[in-house]
Amino acid sequence: MQPLPGFRDFYPEDLAFREAILCRWRSTARRYGFVEYDGPVLEPLELYRKKSGSEILEQVYQFADRGERLVAMRPEMTPTLVRMVQARHRDYRKPLKWFSIPQLYRYERAQRGRLREHFQWNCDILGEESLEADVEIISLLIDLLRGFGLGPEDFVVRVSDRGFWVRFFERHKVREEERYGLFQAIDKIERQPRETTEAALGSLAAPVFRLIDEGEPWEPVERVLASLSARGLSGFAEQDYRVVRGLAYYTGTVFEVFDRQGAFRAIAGGGRYDDLLERLGGERMPAVGFGMGDVVLGELLRAKQKLCASVARPELFVVISEEEVRPAAVRLVQSLRDQGFSVDYPLHAARPKKQWERAEAVGARHVLLADFRVMEGNAEVREVASRKSQVVSLAAIGSLLQSGGRERESGGGAPQS
Amino acid sequence: MQPLPGFRDFYPEDLAFREAILCRWRSTARRYGFVEYDGPVLEPLELYRKKSGSEILEQVYQFADRGERLVAMRPEMTPTLVRMVQARHRDYRKPLKWFSIPQLYRYERAQRGRLREHFQWNCDILGEESLEADVEIISLLIDLLRGFGLGPEDFVVRVSDRGFWVRFFERHKVREEERYGLFQAIDKIERQPRETTEAALGSLAAPVFRLIDEGEPWEPVERVLASLSARGLSGFAEQDYRVVRGLAYYTGTVFEVFDRQGAFRAIAGGGRYDDLLERLGGERMPAVGFGMGDVVLGELLRAKQKLCASVARPELFVVISEEEVRPAAVRLVQSLRDQGFSVDYPLHAARPKKQWERAEAVGARHVLLADFRVMEGNAEVREVASRKSQVVSLAAIGSLLQSGGRERESGGGAPQS
Numbered sequence: 001m002q003p004l005p006g007f008r009d010f011y012p013e014d015l016a017f018r019e020a021i022l023c024r025w026r027s028t029a030r031r032y033g034f035v036e037y038d039g040p041v042l043e044p045l046e047l048y049r050k051k052s053g054s055e056i057l058e059q060v061y062q063f064a065d066r067g068e069r070l071v072a073m074r075p076e077m078t079p080t081l082v083r084m085v086q087a088r089h090r091d092y093r094k095p096l097k098w099f100s101i102p103q104l105y106r107y108e109r110a111q112r113g114r115l116r117e118h119f120q121w122n123c124d125i126l127g128e129e130s131l132e133a134d135v136e137i138i139s140l141l142i143d144l145l146r147g148f149g150l151g152p153e154d155f156v157v158r159v160s161d162r163g164f165w166v167r168f169f170e171r172h173k174v175r176e177e178e179r180y181g182l183f184q185a186i187d188k189i190e191r192q193p194r195e196t197t198e199a200a201l202g203s204l205a206a207p208v209f210r211l212i213d214e215g216e217p218w219e220p221v222e223r224v225l226a227s228l229s230a231r232g233l234s235g236f237a238e239q240d241y242r243v244v245r246g247l248a249y250y251t252g253t254v255f256e257v258f259d260r261q262g263a264f265r266a267i268a269g270g271g272r273y274d275d276l277l278e279r280l281g282g283e284r285m286p287a288v289g290f291g292m293g294d295v296v297l298g299e300l301l302r303a304k305q306k307l308c309a310s311v312a313r314p315e316l317f318v319v320i321s322e323e324e325v326r327p328a329a330v331r332l333v334q335s336l337r338d339q340g341f342s343v344d345y346p347l348h349a350a351r352p353k354k355q356w357e358r359a360e361a362v363g364a365r366h367v368l369l370a371d372f373r374v375m376e377g378n379a380e381v382r383e384v385a386s387r388k389s390q391v392v393s394l395a396a397i398g399s400l401l402q403s404g405g406r407e408r409e410s411g412g413g414a415p416q417s
Numbered sequence: 418m419q420p421l422p423g424f425r426d427f428y429p430e431d432l433a434f435r436e437a438i439l440c441r442w443r444s445t446a447r448r449y450g451f452v453e454y455d456g457p458v459l460e461p462l463e464l465y466r467k468k469s470g471s472e473i474l475e476q477v478y479q480f481a482d483r484g485e486r487l488v489a490m491r492p493e494m495t496p497t498l499v500r501m502v503q504a505r506h507r508d509y510r511k512p513l514k515w516f517s518i519p520q521l522y523r524y525e526r527a528q529r530g531r532l533r534e535h536f537q538w539n540c541d542i543l544g545e546e547s548l549e550a551d552v553e554i555i556s557l558l559i560d561l562l563r564g565f566g567l568g569p570e571d572f573v574v575r576v577s578d579r580g581f582w583v584r585f586f587e588r589h590k591v592r593e594e595e596r597y598g599l600f601q602a603i604d605k606i607e608r609q610p611r612e613t614t615e616a617a618l619g620s621l622a623a624p625v626f627r628l629i630d631e632g633e634p635w636e637p638v639e640r641v642l643a644s645l646s647a648r649g650l651s652g653f654a655e656q657d658y659r660v661v662r663g664l665a666y667y668t669g670t671v672f673e674v675f676d677r678q679g680a681f682r683a684i685a686g687g688g689r690y691d692d693l694l695e696r697l698g699g700e701r702m703p704a705v706g707f708g709m710g711d712v713v714l715g716e717l718l719r720a721k722q723k724l725c726a727s728v729a730r731p732e733l734f735v736v737i738s739e740e741e742v743r744p745a746a747v748r749l750v751q752s753l754r755d756q757g758f759s760v761d762y763p764l765h766a767a768r769p770k771k772q773w774e775r776a777e778a779v780g781a782r783h784v785l786l787a788d789f790r791v792m793e794g795n796a797e798v799r800e801v802a803s804r805k806s807q808v809v810s811l812a813a814i815g816s817l818l819q820s821g822g823r824e825r826e827s828g829g830g831a832p833q834s
Contacts, residue, residue, distance in 0.1 A: 227747075
């Protein structure tokens with residue numbers, strides 16, 4: 001039996017890779033003063049009807065539950081965030097700097113490399129009008145990628161502003177209700193043949209292509225880029241008016257992150273959505289945020305060899321050379337675990353050679369040989385990497401492991417870049 | 418708009434509590450040499466039809482997806498584990514010691530304190546016949562609870578063995594197909610009036626109640642309890658033949674954990690399921706494991722005041738006293754974040770008093786006053802707890818924060834007991 005198409009099994013080595021990404025997401029968000037939240041995987045379908053674009057609704061996993069409620073598996077996090085903030089924003093001092101790592105679901109047409117679930121790092125600042133919030137959030141995004149050892153030669157943040165196009169539409173007397181369609185056409189400009197885009201844009205095709213090709217200064221974008229430079233982050237971001245974002249609700253700055261070679265889909269995307277909370281029936285609250293998925297990021301990190309995560313390894317494996325010493329060996333195991341060390345041992349009698357193979361297979365950093373000497377309070381401990389062995393008293397094993405780098409309690413496999 | 422009934426929003430303070438539990442689950446499993454895996458939230462409904470009891474199937478969230486597949490949101494983890502292990506067990510050396518922390522879903526009747534989702538810590542040892550595996554897994558369970566500061570006066574592991582009842586059924590000539598119903602009746606013995614159980618057990622009621630009340634030695638259970646004692650874990654576990662577990666697939670040792678006062682539902686439960694992999698069409702592989710949910714555990718920890726998790730706090734908050742120094746202040750923020758510190762600052766001009774309030778609200782450990790002195794390369798830093806202030810050079814702030822206890826990169830809020 002297989003997993004459903006588009007869904008992933010995470011075997012220990014896959015999970016270690018996923019956790020290395022999630023760990024880095026968490027620690028980077030915390031360095032920027034963001035706090036973590038989460039919401040339900042299942043939400044009333046109504047929540048997405050009100051807010052998300054029609055493209056999302058076509059892809060949402062939806063059904064009637066046993067209580068005849070129409071429900072949806074969350075396809076994006078922003079509606080949940082908005083619902084939660086509207087319910088309790090008075091309990092928190094503004095601005096909110098919140099992040100979350102939901103797993104999201106979309107029934108996309110089956111294509112190579114397209115999954116139906118992914119983990120997405122969502123970071124948002126709510127209740128802050130200043131453009132400094134846009135800069136803060138883009139800096140966070142850049143720093144996450146920098147933290148993996150990626151540089152300006154690897155990726156670029158393309159920055160634009162919906163306001164730029166709104167002014168353009170006003171100049172060309174485009175009615176409000178036509179604008180969403182035009183944004184969709186501009187959003188797809190790189191993924192579709194030029195003729196398709198020209199047909200969708202109609203008489204606006206020529207001026208749109210001219211603006212994109214030749215550019216035109218636009219103050220908010222210039223200010224964002226200048227502030228990033230002032231932080232020492234120039235080279236990571238560029239003005240690019242092709243970026244408009246597919247979703248309906250953006251109002252200001254919008255941005256997307258791509259690898260420089262253009263080999264992958266967007267790594268991340270986001271922008272400002274100042275009207276959304278009010279449109280959903282709450283108070284007006286300016287907001288800016290982004291989402292970054294684990295799939296495209298993972299592909300990029302693998303391609304650039306920037307992340308080699310490994311499964312957690314025990315500090316010590318206890319080889320039991322004779323069954324007579326098992327009770328003493330197990331007491332030692334228990335005592336070392338009580339001291340916080342990660343310790344493994346064989347659960348049934350086996351030849352020492354078999355046990356050494358097991359120790360190697362689980363990647364133990366040290367191997368302890370429990371033989372008759374254990375009865376006298378001593379044991380031989382070998383450090384696997386250096387192959388150095390020494391006989392130490394059982395009471396001293398804790399400090400021996402400690403000096404060799406105790407496996408500290410931590411929430412995930414240490415990210416390595 | 419509310420979350421669906423039975424689903425939880427995790428505001429930052431709720432998430433911190435959840436993460437403190439998940440973090441402890443992870444670190445304890447690692448101390449025992451378990452490695453983490455995960456599977457999909459959505460599985461083919463067929464997977465549960467084959468294995469789970471009918472009670473679970475009645476509660477499963479199921480629907481037909483857009484490709485007309487019958488799918489289910491995972492109500493338990495074991496079927497996914499079995500599916501994954503069957504597909505790739507040859508790639509791993511036995512025994513497998515695997516754990517996972519899935520979110521699980523069941524459409525239970527709405528009752529106070531009953532949710533429709535929870536996080537469940539699943540730990541399993543596969544490919545190990547020895548009773549030592551049962552002891553290892555029960556020790557892990559005990560250690561998790563001990564790690565939170567709970568003692569034998571707070572909880573008990575009730576240990577039993579399906580084999581005990583199987584022998585009883587054989588003695589009384591109960592046919593195989595009648596046994597599942599009898600197990601169900603014994604499983605519910607504490608939750609139903611005695612008459613209901615008596616009716617369900619029929620002529621076996623008297624001998625069943627006699628065995629439960631008076632006990633009878635049964636070697637495998639006695640060996641498990643003796644091994645736990647040898648590890649120094651006596652007092653945490655007791656023989657209790659009422660424990661049989663509702664699920665159909667257990668074959669040997671079964672156990673459940675309850676609080677001593679009997680104020681809560683079961684905290685955890687599990688057992689040996691040696692036939693399941695073979696029954697699902699794979700090779701025979703002995704297995705033992707348990708699940709522990711975050712909801713009952715959380716209630717117990719709150720009641721016993723054994724866990725007070727707090728939202729992650731920044732190491733430093735930078736107060737910008739005049740807008741002239743903002744560029745220099747933001748460069749400083751960026752530089753300290755690059756050094757790995759968690760730093761926050763105001764995103765728009767505000768009176769210093771407002772900024773100090775913000776620093777307090779986010780729980781910053783230090784506050785830096787960025788005023789004219791920043792231009793000269795200095796700043797005043799106050800340690801919030803001690804109220805001690807000192808003027809230091811900007812270059813020295815990193816080491817000042819370091820000595821005050823740098824917020825190390827870690828995967829979750831530090832568990833506190």
